Amino acid sequence: MGSQKLISDRQQIEDILSKAKFIRIALSDDETPYIVPMSFGYKENAIYLHSSQKGRKIEILKKNPRVCFEAAAETELITANDPCKYNVRYRSVIGHGRAKFLEDYSEKVRGLTVLSEHYGKKGPFEFEEWKVNRLCVIKIEIKRITGKESGF
Numbered sequence: 001m002g003s004q005k006l007i008s009d010r011q012q013i014e015d016i017l018s019k020a021k022f023i024r025i026a027l028s029d030d031e032t033p034y035i036v037p038m039s040f041g042y043k044e045n046a047i048y049l050h051s052s053q054k055g056r057k058i059e060i061l062k063k064n065p066r067v068c069f070e071a072a073a074e075t076e077l078i079t080a081n082d083p084c085k086y087n088v089r090y091r092s093v094i095g096h097g098r099a100k101f102l103e104d105y106s107e108k109v110r111g112l113t114v115l116s117e118h119y120g121k122k123g124p125f126e127f128e129e130w131k132v133n134r135l136c137v138i139k140i141e142i143k144r145i146t147g148k149e150s151g152f
Contacts, residue, residue, distance in 0.1 A: 007091070007147030016091045016147055017042040018118075019073035025049070025140075026068040027060045034060060040071075041114035047097070047140040048111035058136060065099040067140055078151065089151030097140040105129070108137040 007013060023040040026033060036057050041048040047069060051058065061067075072092040079086055102108045109132060113125055 004148055004150045005152075007093075007149055012091075013093050013145055013147045014042070016073045016093050017071055019091075020071035020093075021073075023047065023049075023069050023071045025057070026070070027057060028064055028066070029056075029060045039115065039119070041111070041116070041118035043114045045142045047095075047142065048114045049138040049140070050112060050115060051136045051138065053134070053136045061099050061101070061138070066096070067099050068094065068096050069140065070094050076151075087151065091147065091149040091152065093145055093147045095142050095145035097142045097144075100139045100141065102137040102139055105132060107139075108132050108135065111137040111139060 007016075021039075022037050024035055024037050026035045028034070034056065038049050038051075070092060072090050074089070074091050076089040077086065078089055102111055109125075109127055112127055112132065112135075113123055116125055117123065
């Protein structure tokens with residue numbers, strides 16, 4: 001069981017992203033790494049996130065929009081009598097991209113729609129304008145992405 005396999009097929013990568021519940025965004029604040037788990041949506045080679053307009057992640061992204069992200073699906077711990085023989089079954093993706101703050105109202109609504117659809121909601125959606133305007137919606141344009149699986 002412990003062998004790992006690289007996934008480069010785009011359809012398999014998109015399948016992992018569609019099944020993942022959360023994504024972890026890695027940021028760099030000068031010499032200090034910072035990682036944040038977030039809810040997300042994926043569509044057309046882009047990750048969509050939402051956040052408040054303030055906070056450490058926002059300040060870091062304003063200075064350095066380059067990000068690394070990770071998402072995993074179908075994870076399972078495989079136990080054994082010998083703890084040294086424990087293993088993990090998983091499918092995951094790691095990607096790199098550039099974050100962009102969406103300012104245009106219709107772009108923000110599109111991002112929020114992608115996010116809502118990722119979690120099983122069916123549109124069309126009616127978002128209250130004042131709520132959309134107070135949110136920060138971030139689009140990460142994916143530059144590189146690969147996948148890996150183990151135990152399949």
